Amino acid sequence: MPPGEDTALDQAFLIQFTGSMAAVAVLVGLAAWARIGRPAPGLDEARARDLLGEDFPEQRIDQLWIAREGKGALARSGACALVLVQVGDGYAARRLSWCQATSAMFKNGLLDIRLGEVAAPRAVLAFDNWPPADLAA
């Protein structure tokens, strides 16, 4: 490589990288401006059951609690808890032990469940109280 060419390459890369970051910012800004996400009305019980049914079709739901403003849900299914958490205008669902759900930290109206995955570190659901008053024995 002739002298100085490596510096020119570095500069070219830096310019390209900076330009790309600017393009990313513009496109994300445009997407935000356009407001063309999927309609994401708060969950109701039917919708929550549908979504949980997609991920856990064979899991019977004994009890279901919808988080405030419908931004998630938690269901009891035997010894399991099924968690539905809003991610942007979509949802992610996870299954964990019921003990994990009941022992999760509840503070200031927020239930903070550690899911323990890199892909899904935690689920934070807003409830008026936890464990819920209507929890079946």
Add this chain to the structure above:
Amino acid sequence: MDDLDPVSLAVPFFILAIVLEIVLARMGLVRANYEPKDTFTSLAMGLGSSVAGLATAGVIFAASLWVYQHRLFDIPMTAVWAWVLVFLLEDKIYYWFHRLAHERRFWWASHVNHHTSQHYNLSTALRQTWTGGVAGTWLLWLPLSLIGFPPAMVAIQKGISLVYQFWIHTEAVGKMPRWFETVFNTPSHHRVHHARNPRYLDRNYAGILIIWDRMFGTFQPELEGEPCRYGIVKNLATFNPIRVAFHEWAAIGRDLMGARSLRDAALYLFGRPGWSPDGSRETSEQIRARWAAAAGAARPSPATGAETGLTPDVRSESPA
């Protein structure tokens, strides 16, 4: 010609096409959904992929060159027949690379991030791997250089394939004319590939030509009665690009730490995604089988549908 990089040349087109898709969707003229955080993650993954690619580009280029020095034939880069041949061979290699990347966990760990969006728009096309070079799938293309195709020619054809695959990541295009749907990979076919519906899992691996899926029994048309739900079997609960890039590698590492035998370790690494020693997780095949059983669908016979896993109602469906 050796310096021609179709992907770099196409970047301005990529940006303009995304702008156009967003604006037209905003005007209600085409179907497209963009969620800002999701869009950020897709574009950040694309940018990160370009940077990460630089780390292994030298090794890949050197390996291609070394293999080419031991080539069997001299194939001229200027001959039309050579381009036709490299197009077909590269596309077939892409099919097998893509199938491997879905059906074996080690390579899925690298490829999965491309499927993590719950949206399907042009920005999703740019949600590319950061670990492809490390995963070593590039080795699959080396035989082309061994045959005698110049490495630059192979690189250009790979670039053309990637550029082609950009435009099929959209809901704005319904179905193409029947002849086109029969031969080429299209938005409709690729929507199926990105869907998490049990019927659609691990289908339509094609790059440019859909004929490979038809030949090797992995073709599944998009059905009007079954809209695609995009994402992966266990959707991510994060938009963090670092987590998106490495989550499956981390999951593999965790499984390997807990493996009770060498066999288990090997299957955690190279088995089908979803494999587990106690069967507590599900592979795509198992999910599809469970769905088929629940739907009361007739079990496909080994001679016809076993390869495809297609139920009779699917086989009778043809692309519009």
